[in-house]
Amino acid sequence: MLSVFTREWLEADVAIVDGWIAGLGEYEGRETIDAGGRWIVPGFVDAHVHVESSKTLVDEFARLVLPLGTTAVVADPHEIANVLGTDGVHWLLDASADLPLDVYFMASSCVPASSYESPRRALSVGDLDALLRRRRVIGLAEMMNFPGVVSGDEGELAKLALASHVDGHAPGVLGPSLQAYAAAGIRSDHEAFTAEEGRQRLRAGMWVLIREASAARNLEALLPLVREFGPHRMAFCTDDREPEHVADDGHINSMVRDAVAQGIEPIDALVLASHNATAYHRLDHLGAIAPGRQADLLLLADLERFVPELVLKRGGPVGEIPRAEVPDWVKQTVRIGALGPEVFRIPWPDGGSARVIGIVPGQIVTESLVEEPLVRSGEAVADPERDLAKIAVIERHLGTGRIGKGFVRGFGLERGAIGTTLSHDAHNLVVVGLSDAAMAFAVRRLANIGGGIVVVDRGEVLAELPLPVAGILSDAPLAEIVERSHAIVAAAAALGCRIDAPFQLLAFLALSVIPSLKITDKGLVDVDRFELVPLGVS
Numbered sequence: 134m135l136s137v138f139t140r141e142w143l144e145a146d147v148a149i150v151d152g153w154i155a156g157l158g159e160y161e162g163r164e165t166i167d168a169g170g171r172w173i174v175p176g177f178v179d180a181h182v183h184v185e186s187s188k189t190l191v192d193e194f195a196r197l198v199l200p201l202g203t204t205a206v207v208a209d210p211h212e213i214a215n216v217l218g219t220d221g222v223h224w225l226l227d228a229s230a231d232l233p234l235d236v237y238f239m240a241s242s243c244v245p246a247s248s249y250e251s252p253r254r255a256l257s258v259g260d261l262d263a264l265l266r267r268r269r270v271i272g273l274a275e276m277m278n279f280p281g282v283v284s285g286d287e288g289e290l291a292k293l294a295l296a297s298h299v300d301g302h303a304p305g306v307l308g309p310s311l312q313a314y315a316a317a318g319i320r321s322d323h324e325a326f327t328a329e330e331g332r333q334r335l336r337a338g339m340w341v342l343i344r345e346a347s348a349a350r351n352l353e354a355l356l357p358l359v360r361e362f363g364p365h366r367m368a369f370c371t372d373d374r375e376p377e378h379v380a381d382d383g384h385i386n387s388m389v390r391d392a393v394a395q396g397i398e399p400i401d402a403l404v405l406a407s408h409n410a411t412a413y414h415r416l417d418h419l420g421a422i423a424p425g426r427q428a429d430l431l432l433l434a435d436l437e438r439f440v441p442e443l444v445l446k447r448g449g450p451v452g453e454i455p456r457a458e459v460p461d462w463v464k465q466t467v468r469i470g471a472l473g474p475e476v477f478r479i480p481w482p483d484g485g486s487a488r489v490i491g492i493v494p495g496q497i498v499t500e501s502l503v504e505e506p507l508v509r510s511g512e513a514v515a516d517p518e519r520d521l522a523k524i525a526v527i528e529r530h531l532g533t534g535r536i537g538k539g540f541v542r543g544f545g546l547e548r549g550a551i552g553t554t555l556s557h558d559a560h561n562l563v564v565v566g567l568s569d570a571a572m573a574f575a576v577r578r579l580a581n582i583g584g585g586i587v588v589v590d591r592g593e594v595l596a597e598l599p600l601p602v603a604g605i606l607s608d609a610p611l612a613e614i615v616e617r618s619h620a621i622v623a624a625a626a627a628l629g630c631r632i633d634a635p636f637q638l639l640a641f642l643a644l645s646v647i648p649s650l651k652i653t654d655k656g657l658v659d660v661d662r663f664e665l666v667p668l669g670v671s
């Protein structure tokens with residue numbers, strides 16, 4: 134068995150009583166599990182995850198990750214919080230209370246992500262204070278407004294004052310700004326992309342949460358820090374993983390496997406995957422095999438694959454997990470009026486150039502382009518010849534009818550439209566299309582199915598992934614989600630789309646805190662200048 138404290142393998146019996154570890158040594162038990170020739174390690178812990186990224190309900194997520202050895206997660210529910218406010222977070226807390234997976238929460242500090250986004254309702258300092266009073270809410274989630282913190286914004290500092298445990302999010306922040314960010318009480322960052330960024334964070338006393346998400350993958354770049362300093366003050370996290378990524382590749386266990394394959398000592402990788410996450414989050418009853426700890430144990434047959442042979446959760450095997458009841462109110466979240474094709478019109482009486490969002494394949498950053506749009510009867514229209522599609526974002530929480538419109542290049546669509554209600558962080562409705570009629574049809578379909586992702590052409594739905602829970606989660610089993618995910622990508626390809634993961638990209642075009650040109654229901658956002666900009670360039 135692994136001692137995470139001395140970082141050594143011990144040969145010992147592990148005595149378990151009522152789900153807790155009673156001792157290590159030589160014991161006789163009423164029931165015995167023979168672990169001869171096996172490695173016993175603590176259950177894996179995800180130090181920072183948005184469970185919603187799996188598109189599954191939290192009970193299905195537990196069914197997915199427990200067999201992979203993840204026995205506890207620390208979740209930031211900011212996707213649900215954007216759509217359903219604190220009611221949604223309380224619902225998630227209740228829905229995860231009796232699961233065999235331990236789900237801890239951080240109170241989402243940045244809803245909305247910026248003032249250019251429209252969630253259902255902003256989370257106030259009072260909302261966060263109320264959330265922090267709940268038992269499994271252990272701190273404040275990623276403080277994404279790093280410019281606000283560094284410049285001493287009163288509102289952000291008031292949030293930080295609520296908790297002694299605060300996650301960070303400071304991509305690219307270095308030098309004096311990083312010092313100020315750490316001095317404000319932020320204890321970690323999962324946005325380090327380079328070893329130098331990680332080094333500065335460690336030296337500033339921050340924890341580095343090494344992230345391997347579906348889009349942002351930082352494991353390889355940050356493992357040199359483990360070689361340089363040992364595994365102290367670092368832990369593993371998945372942040373945002375697509376359901377098919379977890380199903381095909383694994384969860385935290387895949388990070389252990391990959392780290393070991395890249396030459397990290399198995400013991401160090403296992404400590405990064407378990408004890409360090411619980412030490413950082415002050416979850417002292419988890420993350421170690423020692424007297425008085427919760428008996429979350431994995432039996433491993435080898436130190437290469439890290440797929441557990443047996444998962445013991447609170448001392449026993451994981452039984453069947455009952456399906457969660459989904460209340461009706463979390464399914465009624467797409468509120469838009471009757472929108473016809475006319476709302477997508479872009480009058481262009483004076484001609485001239487337009488700002489165009491340029492997609493960068495495989496990246497969630499975009500380019501800010503300038504193009505002269507195709508003009509027909511005084512309107513700027515899509516132009517498949519030059520890969521210029523129309524894009525619109527419609528506010529969908531309160532039915533205000535607010536809509537931002539523009540153009541996007543890079544999807545390669547030749548006809549039809551694609552649309553989604555899953556769009557970070559406010560999850561308003563985003564639609565990209567070649568005609569106003571196709572866009573209106575996609576929007577109507579999304580409203581009818583309560584949200585999700587659709588691919589349409591000529592008044593027909595080619596494929597769809599319904600996400601009726603808050604417009605971002607499915608209540609279907611994982612296998613169905615994965616199958617439909619493949620179908621929508623294939624349907625988009627049939628419309629000419631040349632991107633591998635088009636809906637992952639689509640989901641980030643409305644996120645106003647990632648450069649360079651983005652679009653929300655309020656219009657085009659120049660993220661580098663951090664201001665709204667008009668479509669026309671004069």
Ligand SMILES: [Fe+2]
Nearest residue numbers: 181183275372
């Ligand atoms: Fe995150």
